[in-house]
Amino acid sequence: MEAAPGPLLPQVRSALAERGEALRWAITVALPAEEGSQLLLRRLRIEAVLLQIP
Numbered sequence: 001m002e003a004a005p006g007p008l009l010p011q012v013r014s015a016l017a018e019r020g021e022a023l024r025w026a027i028t029v030a031l032p033a034e035e036g037s038q039l040l041l042r043r044l045r046i047e048a049v050l051l052q053i054p
Helices: 008-017
Strands: 021-031 042-051
Touching: 008 021, 008 042
Parallel strands: none
Antiparallel strands: 021 042
């Protein structure tokens, strides 16, 4: 996911909620924003176990 500046927890929870209920999750990779980028988005890899109810 790409995270905007600011607190990460609400952004991660929101991204996971779009796909189901997170039973557990972890940030496994965090890359800083690219230099010269005006958006300042950080790239994160999230690994999660989700419960999806149809």
